[in-house]
Amino acid sequence: MTEIKSLTIQELKEELAAMGEKPFRAGQIFKWLHGGVESFEEMSNLSKDLRARLAERFILTVPQVARKQVSQVDGTVKYLWRLRDGDCVESVLMHYEHGVSVCVSTQVGCRMGCKFCASGLNGLKRHLSAGEILDEVLFMQKDSGETVSNIVLMGTGEPLDNYDNVLKFLHLVSCPEGVNIGQRHISLSTSGIADKIEKLAGEKLQITLSVSLHAPDDETRSSIMPVNDAYPVERLMRACRYYFDTTGRRISYEYMMARDKTDRPWQAEKLASLLRGRPAHVNLIPLNEVAESPLRPSRPETVRRFQQALEKRGVTATVRRKLGPDIDAACGQLRRRELQKQQDTGRF
Ligand code: SF4
Numbered sequence: 001m002t003e004i005k006s007l008t009i010q011e012l013k014e015e016l017a018a019m020g021e022k023p024f025r026a027g028q029i030f031k032w033l034h035g036g037v038e039s040f041e042e043m044s045n046l047s048k049d050l051r052a053r054l055a056e057r058f059i060l061t062v063p064q065v066a067r068k069q070v071s072q073v074d075g076t077v078k079y080l081w082r083l084r085d086g087d088c089v090e091s092v093l094m095h096y097e098h099g100v101s102v103c104v105s106t107q108v109g110c111r112m113g114c115k116f117c118a119s120g121l122n123g124l125k126r127h128l129s130a131g132e133i134l135d136e137v138l139f140m141q142k143d144s145g146e147t148v149s150n151i152v153l154m155g156t157g158e159p160l161d162n163y164d165n166v167l168k169f170l171h172l173v174s175c176p177e178g179v180n181i182g183q184r185h186i187s188l189s190t191s192g193i194a195d196k197i198e199k200l201a202g203e204k205l206q207i208t209l210s211v212s213l214h215a216p217d218d219e220t221r222s223s224i225m226p227v228n229d230a231y232p233v234e235r236l237m238r239a240c241r242y243y244f245d246t247t248g249r250r251i252s253y254e255y256m257m258a259r260d261k262t263d264r265p266w267q268a269e270k271l272a273s274l275l276r277g278r279p280a281h282v283n284l285i286p287l288n289e290v291a292e293s294p295l296r297p298s299r300p301e302t303v304r305r306f307q308q309a310l311e312k313r314g315v316t317a318t319v320r321r322k323l324g325p326d327i328d329a330a331c332g333q334l335r336r337r338e339l340q341k342q343q344d345t346g347r348f
Contacts, residue, residue, distance in 0.1 A: 004058035005033050005131030006168065009177055019053060027177055029054070034134075034178035036142040038062045059084075063135050065143065069327040076324030079140060083108075083132060087125060090155055091136040092324070099149030104136040106166055107157025112191045114212075115224045116256060118290045119156040128157070130168035137173060137181070151181055154189040154210070160196035170205060183207045189254065194231040194239035201246035209243055210252040210283075211236070215262045216270040224261070224295070237274055250279040255317075257298035257306065258287045268306045272313035282310060282317040 007015065012026040025046070032043045040051045040060060063081035066088055070077050077093040089105040110117070111124035136155075141148050151173065153159045159166045166188070174183045183206035190197065191212050200209070213236075215221035221228040231239075240251050255271065257263050271282070284307055287297040298306070303319055310317040 001057065001059045003129055003131045004029075004054070004060055005134055006129045006165075006172075007131075008168070008171060009175060015057075019057070021050065025050070030175075030177050033060075034138060036138040061129075061131055061135055063132070063139055065139075068143075069324075071324035071327050073326050074324060076327065077140075077144060078324065078327050079136075079143070081136065081139070089128065089132075089136070091140055092155070093140050093144055093146070093148075094324075096150075100144075100146045101150040101152065102137055102140050102148050103152045103155050104133055105155035105157050106133055106153055106159045106162050106169075110157050111161065112158045113226045114191060116214075116258065116287060116290060116293055116295050118292070121292060124157075124161075127162040127165055130165045130172055133165065133169040134172050134179075137179060141179075148179075148181060150185045150187075152187045152189065152210075154187070158191050158193065159188050160190045160193045160200065163196055163199070167203065170207065187252070191225060191227045192231050192236045192239075193227065194235050197236075197239040198242050201243040204247065206249070208249065208252055209240075210254055211240060212254045212256075213271075214254065214256045216267055216274050220262060220267070224258070233274070241278065244279065250281065252281045252283060254283050254285055256285045256287050257303050258295045259298045259302070261295060263298040263302045263306055265305075265309060268309035269313070272310050272315050275315050276313070280315065282315055284317055284319045286320070286322060 002015075004012070009026055009030050012030055013023045016023065016025050028045055029043065037043060040055045043051055061084055063083055065079060066082040067080040068077065075095050079091045079093070081089050081091065083089065087108045089108055091105060092103040094101045094103070105128065107127050108125040109122050110120040113120050137148055137151060153166065170183065170186065173179055173181050174186070187208040187210045189210040189212060197209070212225075213221075214225060216233065218228060218232050221233060243249070244251060253275070255262070275282070284303055286303065287295055289297065307317045307319060
């Protein structure tokens with residue numbers, strides 16, 4: 001059976017035509033779906049017969065809240081969703097001055113194996129469908145009662161490793177007939193799959209591309225991000241230049257500050273020289289400690305000095321505010337704990 005929320009409005013029209021229904025029904029159903037209905041029964045402007053036929057023909061995914069943590073400090077909410085097959089994924093809702101931002105997962109687990117990340121420790125379980133990624137947005141809106149204005153694809157998973165579903169999600173979530181979040185309010189974060197960055201450039205999207213660079217030299221980067229063996233720094237930067245030349249959209253670079261690993265003065269210099277002459281923005285991220293990793297966060301004064309060194313060389317850099325400091329902030333930790341619990345009780 002087809003997951004109905006993974007269908008575009010056009011595909012829905014075609015499905016309805018095949019069922020002998022009028023095309024305008026597609027708009028009505030799409031609206032209900034994007035409003036977060038939990039059953040076809042709730043679609044009160046459709047006949048009983050049509051609702052029953054939809055239920056026979058389509059799967060309506062409804063994620064359940066398996067766990068929810070709310071920060072007492074800044075109201076950040078972290079969700080662990082249980083999907084229809086029992087798999088779990090995390091999403092986060094954050095409050096900023098400019099509105100509500102959500103961070104969504106694109107895969108169950110991840111195969112990229114970054115050393116500082118709890119999400120990749122158990123490898124990739126499966127891709128999320130476009131509808132399941134959309135569900136994270138819809139059900140955070142529904143649960144919180146707040147309107148989401150920005151989305152970052154920065155939760156568990158490498159979005160470009162689930163390319164087709166992620167691309168479809170981007171079209172679904174920005175569709176004016178649905179939840180309608182403009183592409184300029186969406187950021188996609190990648191660990192640096194260079195050929196997929198080049199492919200994405202050709203899609204002519206308005207989203208912001210965010211590249212997790214984390215180290216400016218191959219030796220350090222390969223030691224914390226295995227993806228660097230396939231796409232070394234020079235290859236990645238070439239893809240980034242192509243992306244900018246094709247789309248005209250400035251790239252944002254994520255740079256994790258790990259003590260005595262990525263925060264040395266020569267690395268600031270090298271990073272600045274990599275980005276010289278490119279429209280770029282660097283986000284310095286204080287490392288979230290993961291128990292299984294030996295990496296430790298840089299000292300605050302080192303982060304400040306690193307930022308100053310970049311700015312002195314003409315590169316704009318900001319230090320990311322730590323959200324929800326009193327909840328499990330590091331991506332993947334809630335799911336990992338849930339997996340542990342299932343293993344302990346023999347459910348996994
Ligand atoms: S940081 Fe992102 S790409 Fe790397 S292992 Fe974690 S989820 Fe995957």
